[in-house]
Amino acid sequence: MTALSIDGVSVSYGGRDVLNKIVMPLLEDGTVLGILGPNGAGKSTLLRALAGLQPYRGLVHLNGERIEQMPYLKRAGLIGYLPQTLPQATTLISYEAVVSACRAVRPDMRREEVERAVEAVFDQLGIRHLAFQALGKLSGGQRQMVGLAQVLVRGPKLLLLDEPTSALDLRWQLNVIGVISEIVRAKGGICLMALHDINLAMRHCNRLMVLSDAGVLAEGAPAEAITTETLHHAYGVRGRIETCSQGRPYLVTDEVSS
Template sequence: MTIFSATGISASYGRTRILHDVDLPELHDDEVLGLLGPNASGKSTLMRCLTGEKTHHGRIVLDGSDRDEMDVSAWHRRVATMPQTPPNPSVLMPTELMWSTARALDLDFSDRELADRIEDIFNRLGLDEFALSPLHVLSGGKRQLVGLALALLRDPDVLLLDEPTSALDLHWRMVVLDLVRERLTERGGVVIAALHDLDLAARYCDRIVLLEAGQIVASGTPGEVLTPDNLARVYHVETSVSRDEQGQPVVQVIRPIRSGKQVAR
């Protein structure tokens, strides 16, 4: 079983504090946590703290082991990241990028196992027909799918996704998040995803953390977090929140809230 926690996370750029003692809920196997918030809310900085790219204060613990005390290679065998920026256009083909990444990480797969694994991931992401196309001829959305394939390659216990669907249309957004869910069902682990789309977050996340100016405004289930009051405070929009057949919230944005205007509930 995978247990992941991050507590007291604070970070700054120069003298400007970006994150203020952020405590994420403790995550267990098969759980997806969504990080929501407007631009400059601290989502990307928090993701960079979790991945280790950004210096920060606080504790990040995986199965009882503090990340600061873990061997770097051991951490990266268990934690994989899909950055917001897709792989750069180049003459490399997706297949070549997958093989070179696997060998650089010294993944414990035979050539046959690795080939089968790459084929399966490409199949699920609709990348099989682009496997031998240079990255520079692929769209940004396709390269974003290659970025997810690279993160899935190592079969991590913790998957960190920074805006994993930003360059994708609605169909492929759902394909990606369906695959993430399928993967948790098949092998366990936890996922933390920074997202923009409120309805997709409600559909796919078990828990949501709503950020504003580097602090948590609300944390809980989608139904607890995605309320008209919380959305008015953070996004400055008037919303109507209903429930779908599974009881999950469905957000309808009605209008922007002008500064100082009170919204009737």
């Protein structure tokens, strides 16, 4: 069982609050939480804080243990983080990049074990054709896929993905979100991902959090979190949630709020 609680998390840059006392009800196995909000709302900062890459005030417990007090390696084994941008100028090939994600802190891992895990994740994401290409030669979307493979190959229980679909075309967006949802459903665990596409978030996440003005504006099931008021306050946009012919909610934007 995996359980994550976030209680009063605050982050400041130069005296300015980027996140102010963020609180989330307990998240449990199978949760795919989409973090939405305008640019600069603190989505990436929250994910970096949870990944242990950003100092913060407040309490975050993973499986009852405070994450900042966990031994470094234990935390790394439980948490997988995909940053928004990945380095471009490297001749490292994708296969080696994914192997290094396994080997970096476990050089003693058996070779067969590593090879099996790497093979499985390349198959799972459908990126075998990228295995022997240099990261520096890949497109932004392809690099994002390899970055995701580096995260998934270690089998973390808490996935923190910062805009994992931002550089992907429609097909790959659906593919990636589908794979992540499937993993969380089948193997347990929790996924928090920052997204900009509200329709994608409403369709594939079972919970949503909308950040605005350094705090949580709305939180809950997609239909509860995304409302006309939320859109107006968070994005300054007039919009509606309609239902398509297949019964799925989708966002229609009308105009910028006056």
